[in-house]
Amino acid sequence: MLTSTTSTYLLKIYEMKEREKKITPKTLAEEMGVSRPTAFEFIKKLENEGYVEKSGREYLLTSSGVEESLRIIRHHRVIETLLYEAGVNLDKACKIATQMQCILDDGSVESICKFLGYPKQCPHGRPIPEVVSNEY
Numbered sequence: 610m611l612t613s614t615t616s617t618y619l620l621k622i623y624e625m626k627e628r629e630k631k632i633t634p635k636t637l638a639e640e641m642g643v644s645r646p647t648a649f650e651f652i653k654k655l656e657n658e659g660y661v662e663k664s665g666r667e668y669l670l671t672s673s674g675v676e677e678s679l680r681i682i683r684h685h686r687v688i689e690t691l692l693y694e695a696g697v698n699l700d701k702a703c704k705i706a707t708q709m710q711c712i713l714d715d716g717s718v719e720s721i722c723k724f725l726g727y728p729k730q731c732p733h734g735r736p737i738p739e740v741v742s743n744e745y
C-alpha cells in the first residue's frame with residue numbers, strides 16, 4: 610500500500626501532467642509547497658520505486674506511475690462524491706478525501722461507487738477514472 614505522502618505526490622504529478630506542466634524538483638516544490646531539496650529527495654524515491662523516470666531535465670510518470678495515479682484519483686473522487694452527496698461542503702470533502710485516498714482498499718471504493726450508482730464525475734466536475742489495468 611502507498612504511504613499518504615507518496616499518494617499525495619503521485620496525485621499532484623498526475624494533475625500537473627494534465628495541465629501540461631513539466632515535472633522538475635523546482636515545479637514540484639512550488640506545487641507541493643515544500644523546499645526544492647525535499648521535492649528532489651521525494652522524486653528520487655519515486656524514481657527508485659519505479660513510478661517516475663528521468664527524461665532530459667524533467668521527470669515523467671512510468672506506466673506503473675500512471676496506473677497508481679489513476680487509482681488514487683479514482684479513490685479521491687469517489688470518496689469526495691460520497692461526502693459531498695452526504696452534505697459535506699466541497700472544500701472539506703476534498704480535504705478528507707486527500708487523507709482517505711490511500712487508506713481505503715480498492716474493494717471498499719468499488720462498493721462506495723456502486724452505492725452511489727457509478728458516478729462519472731466528482732463534485733468538481735472532473736472525470737472519475739474507470740478501474741485501471743496494466744494495459745496501456
Ligand SMILES: [Zn+2]
Pocket residue numbers: 685689702703704706733
Ligand atoms: Zn478533490
